Amino acid sequence: MTDSVFPSPAAGDSTRSDRWKPNRSLSKLSQRSVVILFGAFAMVSVATTIGIISTLLFETIEFFLEVSPLHFFTATRWTALFANPSFGVIVLLCGTFLTSFIGLLLAIPLGLLAAVCLSEYAPRNLRAVLKPALELLAGIPTVVFGYFALLMVTPFLQNIVPGLSVFNSLSAGIVLGFAILPTIASLSEDAIFAVPQSLRQGCYALGATKRETVTGVVLPAALSGIVSSIILGVARAVGETMIVTLAAGQSPTLTLDPRVSVQTMTSFIVQVTKGDAPYGSIEFKTLFAVGMTLFVITLLLNILSFWFVRKFQEKYE
Amino acid sequence: MNPIDPQAQGLGLPETGNFKPQxxxxxxxxxxxxxxxxxxxxxxxxxxxxxxxxxxxxxxxxLSLEFLTAPPSRKAEQAGIWPAFLGTIALLLITAASAIPLGVGTGIFLQEFAQDSKLAKVIEINISNLAAVPSIIYGMLGLFVFARLLEPMTGGRSIFSAGLTLALLILPVIIVSTRESLKAVPDSIRMAGMALGATRWQTVRIHVLPLAIPGILTGTILALSRAIGETAPIIVVGAAAFVPFAPEFSVEGFREPAFTAMPIQIFNWISRPQEEFHAIAASAIIVLLMVLLVMNTTAIVLRNRFQSNR
Amino acid sequence: MQSEQASPTAVAGLERVFKVENTSYYYGSNMAVRGVNLEIPGNKITAFIGPSGCGKSTVLRCFNRLNDLIPSAHIKGRITYHGVDLYSKAVDPTELRRRIGMVFQKPNPFPKSIYDNVAFGARINGYQGDMDELVEKSLRSSALWDEVKDKLKESGLSLSGGQQQRLCIARAIAVEPEVILMDEPCSALDPISTLKIEDLMQQLKENYTIIIVTHNMQQASRVSDRTAFYNAEPTESGGKVGYLVEYDETQVIFSNPKETYTRDYVSGRFG
CATH class of the missing domain: 1.20.5 (Single alpha-helices involved in coiled-coils or other helix-helix interfaces)
Known part of the structure; x- marks a missing residue:
């Protein structure tokens, strides 16, 4: 009772005050130590960010001491693992762009239409089954999609597309699209489903049909959620590793031909780390320069997403 | 207002105003x-x-018992996934043991003790940034920090390093689901606890946390199931292509600088040119998907029970 | 009173806009409203009052078939609009809703500019005239023009609550309906905004037939020409079913009602 600023109400009656002996100093101590401990835990996530940035930065600076940034960003050949290396990251960016572009060309329209279908057209009980199924599919490891791309889709496409090589960005891109489709569909559906019913009713009351209500009012109202799901999809496509490593191959070629093998930033990283590059070698540093490029791209996408949500999020009750 | 004559157009009504509805x-x-x-x-x-x-x-x-219990082999018909399976279990243990206390603790701190503080805002933005970072970048962090800088502790390119890397990868998911679950507990319960003279922590521990645990568990299991399917980060940290022995479940075993896991094994078998290896890659995928299905089903069952109790 | 003011050009139409005959409404197997009979006169304001759960909003939403959006809901009985059975197969609810506008409880402007909020309905319904003119006319009719004429490109959501509600009225007027249904249009608004909307209703009834659902008895007595009082009674299954108690000139309902329930309700004894 020593820590109480209040006078004991039963000062004259010792038998009553004896019944209450709260161990306040102990409970205060445990409160304080928990706050400090959990606060320290919270710093781990901040430390992760700092760790990622400084790790990448540290080796990237080392890299740029040996290779000029001008060469890195303007050269058009990538032969980092050869005797007379050239480091034109454009080649890897092009590979990443090509596979992501094919994937997104598929995943964005299909994902959005599926989201509209689930939220607006599917009966409630079907939605209750399909929505968790979608989330389950979003959890399939990408190495499984890599198997699908290399061993099922490519052989199938080779029957249709003439001149399709075993490793190609077409099949990698298509499967990449189906891998990120559940994510885009599920997150967009959340945004579309959350549009208040009163807005739909307001539109119907003007004599709009269902499609006009969906495209004219519901989708614009869900725009910020839809766009951030798409940007997340883009980030996933750019950072996707296993599908492109397995199905698009390891040939750093500057091409937009979807039938031939390309190397993406991520598949280059896998190629180097599988080969056990010694610390301090130029290959090892290249790894981080490429990682940094990838990180900056996803960071920019994230900033774009933040900006968009802040600018376009509509406030509904 | 135009005059209306209902008889003018059969059962339908005549057009008013200057409209062509088509x-x-x-x-x-x-x-x-x-x-x-x-x-x-x-x-x-x-x-x-x-x-x-x-x-x-x-x-x-x-798919057979031999396949499950045999080590990998250069001959596809003799190869199995036992070391890879145990490697995945070991990874799961390390990831869970480090990510759960960190993630749940951070979630409680942000939601119950530091709400609306500047620190909480910074961490919040930080977490949503981390969620968009590709997993392979985490692999590079793990390679540099755990496998290289902390080599004396982790043993280098070991299960330890890989498990900690995966823990950092799923930390944001656990934090967010902890916060969401705590947010779902009505404030009246906190008020009631505090009104009885309990400290904030006592209230959270005794009254709030038990209500939030099903939600936290669901989010955590989903996050862990994501972790064990991840391939890219542990390749980067240094999972080896061919590990014929199962890891020993001890500190020394986990520090062994050679390890494998199911996704790595699958990746390697797919990468081989021989078709026999492709077939066992499919078998290994089935095993991996079964593990994931069990985890996901548990999570969904938990979530449904949680939702129907509310 | 209505018959003297009826438009001489409307042979069979304007006088009785709606006729509700022995209409019941169900959500699934639960009866929500039982056996309503009433007629709505043209160019008048008719108020629906009553305690919550009495089915007044449900009846209102029958007039533009907005209840159709609830899968399990269905109607028994007959509602005619200028003699046409609203629920007959030949009537297209989309077409109907353009003729019967609606304003909702909470302002629900679309996430579009002020201009596009007003123009949206006209555009989809194939308006043939000058759109700028129509937008201005509609905003003037809803007494909003002067407040927004310089910021037509701004989001409709940037307006205050009362302005948003008048924007929703402008939006409804822009498709040139004959009837405007108002479902507690002022319940989310402050007293000053409420007063503005009430004034506006008085102007609008020159050109439109208005049916308003309101919780606020003073509002009903201030603005309406006729008032329908609904009440709810418990059902055997533990739910509630609404029914029409009394329907008459507003001044009769408020000064000299026939039913005791009505008298008790308008004098504030329950509800």
Missing amino acids: LERRYKFDQIFKIISWAATFSAIAVLAILLIGVLSEGIPK
């Missing part, structure tokens, strides 16, 4: 739009179904 044309668009959106949904489902059926039909014939 309803038939609009309904046609409606119909087309509806068909396209159903077609999109079904094509997505169909492709994913083809994937699963293809994997199952390739993989089931090779």
